[in-house]
Amino acid sequence: MIKRQTTINRIFKITGIGLHTGQPVNLEFLPRREFGIAFVINGQMIPARYDMVADTRLSTLIAKEGASVSTIEHLMAAFYFSGVTNCLVYIDGPEVPIMDGSAWEFYQGMWKAGVYEFPENGVYLKVLRPVEVTREDAFLRVKPLNTLEITMSIEFRAPVGKQKKRVTDVENAFAIINSRTFGFIEELEAIRQAGLAKGATLDNAVAIGEDSIVNPHGLRYKKELVNHKILDLIGDLYTSGYRLLGKVEANKTGHYLNNLLLKEIFSDPANYAIY
Ligand SMILES: [Zn+2]
Incomplete structure (x- = not known):
């Protein structure tokens, strides 16, 4: 730490x-x-x-x-x-x-x-009271805790289905770091037609086909997809400028809610302390 x-x-x-x-x-x-x-x-x-x-x-x-x-x-x-x-x-x-x-x-x-x-501290953002943001059935909330703990739930079409993962020692959760981004084959065509995802290949994304993973070597971890959602969340939360301390629970969250949570935390100085 x-x-x-x-x-x-x-x-x-x-x-x-x-x-x-x-x-x-x-x-x-x-x-x-x-x-x-x-x-x-x-x-x-x-x-x-x-x-x-x-x-x-x-x-x-x-x-x-x-x-x-x-x-x-x-x-x-x-x-x-x-x-x-x-x-x-x-x-x-x-x-x-x-x-x-x-x-x-x-x-x-x-x-x-x-x-x-450097000698200066001031790198931690400690949440002092519960903060929650929601959109439809997605939510992201954080409660006071002296470390960072993340529980992430996702739900997608088969073969992904529902996945849940709890990480208690986030700073040392190395399986999160190399879990890859993913996409669904049917969405890729639409995104490509919009002129995006021009660089997407099986070397930089997990492609989910009709009933299986398309990549020849499959997944790096059984829970690679939910791991990646945790990776995205950690990256987004670090745009707070600080290392978050709190118990985070996330359901179907994405970049929008991740950002909204930070805005909500910083909207009231009683929500947090920096040290
Ligand atoms: Zn990502």
């Missing part, structure tokens, strides 16, 4: 393909003295923060003064798992690359670079 602000120990670069654009994107990670994670695109700095989130339909997109970066959630989860609180990410395209569909390669890059610790 980290206690203080940290940054990466050296500069490193990662290149990959944007899931929706299909175009190569270069990321350069720079150590940062100031608190927080921020992206820099075309000279415009955008804090990777919940109040910069401008679109949550396909991924979490942050925007400021005409510039935007989409699909930040897996990278944010990698920062969470690496314990990095301060970093600048220079990006030369509008979308964080999809890599293998998980946070694994970002996490590897940060792990190799190493972590440098």
Whole structure:
């Protein structure tokens, strides 16, 4: 468990393909003295923060003064798992690359670079009273707890069905980090016709067919899909700017509710403490 602000120990670069654009994107990670994670695109700095989130339909997109970066959630989860609180990410395209569909390669890059610790603390966001957001039958709630615990439930058509997973030691839940994004074959065609998912392949997503997983090697974990929803949630919650402490219960949540929960928490200073 980290206690203080940290940054990466050296500069490193990662290149990959944007899931929706299909175009190569270069990321350069720079150590940062100031608190927080921020992206820099075309000279415009955008804090990777919940109040910069401008679109949550396909991924979490942050925007400021005409510039935007989409699909930040897996990278944010990698920062969470690496314990990095301060970093600048220079990006030369509008979308964080999809890599293998998980946070694994970002996490590897940060792990190799190493972590440098500053004397300042103020990295935790402790929830002091229950906060809940809902939409139709989806909900996301958090109650006070001294660690981060997540229980996630999902429900999709067969062969996925209902899945539930509880993670008590989130900081060390390594099966979450390399669980991949997923999609349904029938949805892919519609998304492609909208000019999106141009970079989607079986190398960067789990494809769910009529009655089975299409990928030749199948799943990495029996609960890979619910794991990935937890990964998305961790990445989205880290746009609070802090490491959340609380007991989180999520049912069919997505980027929209994840962002709404943070807005709700921060709407009343009696809801939280930072230390
Ligand atoms: Zn995801």
